[in-house]
Amino acid sequence: MTEPRSPGTASIPQTVPASTDTSSPAVEMDPVEYTLRKRLPRKLPKRRNDVYVNMKTDFRAQLARCQKLLEGGGHREICVHGLGLAINRAINIALQLQASSQGALQLAANTSTVELVDDLEPEDPDEAGEPMTRTRNNSAIHIKVFYPDPQ
Amino acid sequence: MSAAKHKMREKKMRNQPVSVQYSSSSQGAASSPQNGGDTPVPGGGAAAARQRNPLCQGGWVRGHHKDGGGYSKEMPKYITGIAFARARAAEVSAMLKAVNKTTGSCHVFGALPKHMRRRAMSHNTKRLPCRLRDVANRMREKSLKAGQKKKKEQAKNKSRKARRRHGNLLLEFNRRQRKNMWLETHIWHAKRFHMLKKWGYCLGDRPTYKCYRPCYRAMSSHCLLQDLSYYCCIELQGEEDKLLASLSQLTSKDAGSTFAAALSLSGRRQGSAVVYRAGQYPSQPLGPVTFLWRPRTPGSAHRQLWIWAHPTLKQDLLPELQSVCQCCEAVIPPVAPVITPAGFVAPTPEPELNPEKTPEAKQTPGTKRKRSCKDAVGPPAKKIVGDGTRSPTTPVTWKSSSTGIVINDLTLEIVRYRLIGPQSHSVLTETLEAATDCHAISKSQPSSLWWPEHCKDESKMALHRQQADVFHTLKGIYSTGEVLSGTVLGLTVDDPRLTLPKTKGKAMPSVKQAQEVDEEKRRELMLQGVPEHCCQSFLWDQSVRDNVTHNKISEQELNRMKSEVLVPGSRLSPTPLQGRVPLLLVHQPGKQVGQEMSSWGAGWDLLLPKGWGMAFWVPLVYRGVRTGGLKMSLKHSQNKGAPHFPHDYPDCPAGVRFQEEQEAELLEKFKRRPPAKRTNYIKHGCLAPFRCPWQQLAEEWELIMRAQGEERKGQSQTQTTTETNTLTAEEVTSCHHVTITPQSTFTVLRNRKSLRLLSGWCRPTSSKGQRSCRGGAVPPLDCSSMTSLLLAHVNSLVWVRLSLLSKGKPELHALVCVPTPEDLKLQHKEPGYSGPQEPLLRDHFKSRIKRRKKVSKEAAKSSSSSEKPVGKATELSSASNTIPTSSPIVIPSLAQSCDPISFASSTPPSQTSTLSITPAKDPKSSSSSSDLIFGLWPDPLPSVISHCSRVTLGWVTQGDFSLSAGCGEALGFVSLTGLLNTLLNQPAEQRGLVLLRNPTSLQYRFAKINIEV
Structure with a gap:
């Protein structure tokens, strides 16, 4: 359906080099010698009622999209996913949805850890042997927003 | 010039009466015959009149003209009634004649008013009114006769059937691609694309159907396919350190990676570099290339390197490489193997491999005759691109005696397809299937094909299994961008025509397939890329490439085999032995720069031996990819934020050429x-x-x-x-x-x-x-x-x-x-x-162009008048003399008058510019006026x-x-x-x-x- 604008659906704030939040302090990285290149988070197949939240799109637009799915789209439940910085926003969206529905909607949140891949490319490709690839973890949230069954 | 005009004028005036004029020197009765008294003499009338009246000067200067015109100043005092009436009567009769006569000689229905004409009249005379039918019939017969003559000339050509016969068609195709070579997918493209003749190739520019947005969508969400076979591959062979030493002159570390980059050197990744003229680093760049090292064979320092360059770059790059590697000795290829068409080589292995082919050979007598005569006539036959168009004496290999490096021009020897988009890997995994092992029986026999030979070698088979395994893991990833950029994977696959789906579908990744794949292996592929030994491919071997190319089963043969399968539509088994193709998959990184849309437009390149182009193209297209042309590759690089080769390299010779074009x-x-x-x-x-x-x-x-x-x-x-x-x-x-x-x-x-x-x-x-x-x-x-x-x-x-x-x-x-x-x-x-x-801004050149036009017109006029014998027109000689002399004076004065206006605002009145811009001072002003184009600045630009x-x-x-x-x-x-x-x-x-x-x-x-x- 609506493709997200950027292929990285749940966006990590892309601060290119010298990202201090990298979780593996084992690799000593000199920013002069290496360029850090982040790969996109792994993209999973997506249903129509999956909403990946990012930090680039306007908040209201994302909220409106969710509302449209629930009301016009005829879905009984949607999943709101957020990764890293976007967790906050995902929670915000879910709560807004609930508040605007006067309690008709219920939430069920799940958290998980997503493995991300970084490439370190040496500035001087001839001398430094291996360009390194390392993984780091980032948190993610998956919130199910649904109408409870009538019984 | 004026002679021609006179002739035209005479022709026009043939049927016209002499114009009636009263001379100023009204001489009474003497002038009366001249005043229109003479009858309209067709043809000679005007000339006669002119001779009689020297003032007239041909009498045909358009409009009123003060000095040239023949009008008299005063009206006559009296006119003779009879003479006048007679003259008018003559005029009227001439006019009627002119009106009644059909002017054009071509069509009868010219006589009809426009609203009564019909297109079909030209071939069906019964649609014409009766009065015109006879004439029309006559005309038609005439034209038919003329047409027959033309047709007879054409009849020397063969009939369409003969022309379309396979061998003749191929000959025709070879003739047509003598100047601009065709890719293997040319005919496919020519049916669907706007073709361009560029860089010595015929290339598809854009599809004829509207698909700009669908193509973009394909690039960003599914897969777009392009034929990049026109990229030239140059192979370098030699000792590793010697190759590196000579190649290092061409690149610089400052400008990014070089040929010696560690990962590329191992053969695990494709590298890219900007090449400069030897030792000239910051200046004189040549252009960007991508390159691929063949993985090391253990215990040997001999390496093989492919450099892929754009065709416009090749003409600069190749001499540079030759000079750097000191490879000047051209190895003239032995003539026989180059000319020998593939169709000729093929018959030798085929009969022994295909026992069922021999009964098939005696088909209808017609085909047999054709085949035999073809054999007798000789080898126009089949042509595989890369052979026929190049003259056999053109060297493609250069050797160096001092360094031992061999340069090989592999242009068009390797087919290169580019798949762009996040789903390109699923298109690939659906289309390609790792080659199946061959049977034990065929293993035992010696074979001229390469695959059975390889099957005997256990180490090679182990490698093949590993490669197939890695290829299988590709199914587990969801997006092409997940793979380490520039990854290379060697593979041997089955003929993809065997698994061609019946209908065109869209290859999508399936979750089920993905779950089959071992998670651990997938992780390894993502993090480490492909292990080094798996990057090896038999595509690097010239002999294997040739073997595969020459032993390709033709489409016709394959279809026949398919039709003989017991269950229609089922897969051919056992797979024919010829259908194993070595290939290389090269990952292309997507957008790497900038913060947004990273890895947009990533994809895979598929390298194939020549001759197999269409065999892979159609199966790929059947997996629901979009196809793009040159325009799309431009858009691809633009969206990727990467410079596109000839366009964005204005400092390279190829870029300069492109700009001029x-x-x-x-x-x-x-x-x-x-x-x-x-x-x-x-x-x-x-x-x-x-x-x-x-x-x-x-x-x-x-x-x-x-x-x-x-x-x-x-x-x-x-x-x-x-x-x-x-x-x-x-x-x-x-x-x-x-x-x-x-x-x-x-x-x-x-x-x-x-x-x-x-x-x-x-x-x-x-x-x-x-x-x-x-x-x-x-x-x-x-x-x-x-x-x-x-x-x-x-x-x-x-x-x-x-x-x-x-x-x-x-x-x-x-x-x-x-x-x-x-x-x-x-x-x-x-x-x-x-x-x-x-x-x-104001356009000061506009007035200049206008005035210049005027002046040139005047000059033309005066020159025409001056051409006329001056001796006769004594009164006008002074006037006609002044005009040509004055014309060169007028122009500089004009130029001078407008120059200060036009350049004061923009340019300094520096000597150089004024001198060059006002060339009007020299007498050849007319030549400079010709390069003034309305709306454009003339050449020496201001600041x-x-x-x-x-x-x-x-x-x-x-x-x-x-x-x-x-x-x-x-x-x-x-x-x-x-x-x-x-x-x-x-x-x-x-x-x-x-x-x-x-x-x-x-x-x-x-x-x-x-x-x-």
Whole structure:
């Protein structure tokens, strides 16, 4: 359906080099010698009622999209996913949805850890042997927003 | 000339009566016969009249003419009634005759009024009215006879059936691609694409159907397929250290990776580099290449390297490689193997492999006869691209006796397809299937095919199984961008025609397939890439390649085999032995620069042995990919933010050639328009709408800097407040007076360190979205760092990406300008401010062109009149003499009168320019007037940077609305000096803002400069 604008659906704030939040302090990285290149988070197949939240799109637009799915789209439940910085926003969206529905909607949140891949490319490709690839973890949230069954 | 005109005039006047004129010297009765008394003598009448009346001078100067005209001043005192009436009667009768006679000789229905004519009348005379039918019939017979004659000439050609016969068709195809070679997919493309003849190839430019957006969508969500076989592959073989030593002269570490980059050298990754002329690093670049090392074979220092280059680059690159490697001895190929067409080689192995072929051979007598006669006639036969078009004596191999390096030109030997898009791996995994093992029986027999031989070797089979395993893991990933960029995978696959689906579908990744794949293996592929030994492929072997090419089963044969399968539509089994193809899969990285849309447009390249192009193309297309042409590859690189080869390399020889071609093309298109409908680029203040004078731009900025530097010395500390925009014509004038020293040609800045520095400076330092991520690393922008950078790169241009802040779509050769401080202030205050406007300039050349036209007309006239024997026209001799002498005087006076107006605003009255622009002083003024084109500046351009109200920084080389960014985006070059100067003078929070103006518009738009490394 609506493709997200950027292929990285749940966006990590892309601060290119010298990202201090990298979780593996084992690799000593000199920013002069290496360029850090982040790969996109792994993209999973997506249903129509999956909403990946990012930090680039306007908040209201994302909220409106969710509302449209629930009301016009005829879905009984949607999943709101957020990764890293976007967790906050995902929670915000879910709560807004609930508040605007006067309690008709219920939430069920799940958290998980997503493995991300970084490439370190040496500035001087001839001398430094291996360009390194390392993984780091980032948190993610998956919130199910649904109408409870009538019984 | 005038003789021809006279003749035409005579022809026209043949049936006309002599015009009746009363001579001024009314001589009563003597003049009366002349006054129209004579009967209209057809043909001779006019001439006779002219002879009689010398004042008339041919009597046909159009309109009233004071001196040339034959009108008399006074009216006659009396007229003779009878003579006058007779004359009028003659005129009337002549007019009636002229009206009644059909003029054209071609068609009878010319006699009919327009509304009664019908198209079908020309072949069905019964549609004509009765009175015209006879004539029409006669005419028709006549034309038929003429047509028959023509047809007889044509009949010497073969009948269509004969022409379409396979062998003849191939001959015809070979003839047609003698000049511009065809790719293997040419016929497929020619049916669906607008074809272009470019770079010695026939290439598809864009599909004939509308698919701009679907193609973009395919690139960003599914898969787009392109045939890149026209890229030239040059193979280098030799000792590793010797190869590296000679190749290192061509590249520099400063400009990115080189041939020696560790990962590429191992053969695990494709590398890319910008190649320069040997040892000339910052200047004289040649262009970008990609390269692929063959993985090391254990215990041998002998290496093999493929360099892939664009065809326009090849002609520069190949001599350079030869000189670097000292390979000058051309190895003339042995004639026989090169000419021998594949069809000739094939029969030898085929009979023994295909026992069922022999019964098949005796088919209908017709085919048999054809085959035998074909064999008898000789080898026009089948041609596999790469053989037939090249003359067999052209050397393709060069050897060096000193270094032992062998250079091999593998152009068109390897087919290269590019799949772009996140789903390209699923298209590949669905289309290709790792080669199946062959049976034990065939293993035991010796075979001329390569695959059964390989099956005997257990180590090779183990490698094959590993490769197939890695290929299988590809199913587990969801997006092409997940794989390590530049990964290489060697593979041997089955003939994809065997698994061709019945209907066209869309290859999508399936979750089920993905779950089958071992998670651990997938992780390894993502993190480590493909292990080194799996990058090996038999595609590197010349012998295997030839074997595979020559033993390909023809389409016809394959279809026959399929039809003989017991269950229709089931898979052919056992798989025919010929159907094993070695190939290489090379991952292409997507967008690597910038922050948004990273890894957009990633994909895979598929390298195949020649001859197998269509066998892979159709199965790929059946997996629901879109196909794109040259235009799409341009858009791909534009969205990726990467320079496209001939377009964005103006400092390379190929880029220069491209620019010239483009200019000629655009100018031609411009001139085809009537002058009144053209855009007047002079009025729009666009000096060079069709080409960018980069050299002039770079030099002018250098001069300004120098002048500023001198000024700065004088004024000591106040220079920080000087603004670039105050550099008006005066300063440029002063610069122009400085004798221009022969400076080096401009170069494009490719030094990564400097680019990184610039990229940091271009960003606004205190913006919302920008974290101070690299703030510490980038030294602050100030005069000292600027001058040091400038000193290091004289006459440089910087490649920039410009994204528009509000609406607007940048076009080709749009101007990049410096905003004035007022513009910036307005932009800061009003969020909706779209940008300043350029006042309309005056076109001073317009009047000049007009006047020149007039003058030339007069000159023509006078020359025609002067041609006439002067002795007869004694009265006019003085007048006719003055005109030709006066015409050269008129032009310089005109030119002088308009020169000060036209150039005072723009150019300094420097001696060089005035001398070159006003060539009217020399007598050959007419020749200079011919190169004045309405709406374009004549050639010696005035100062390019200060021509408009905003100072010009550079030009756009590609611009469009970017579907990926959702706003107008442009790629272009700006002068490094100008850019630094601008940045220095801009407030910190608005740093990197420039103005963009299309050549056909007066509206400036704000744009943001991005420099990405």
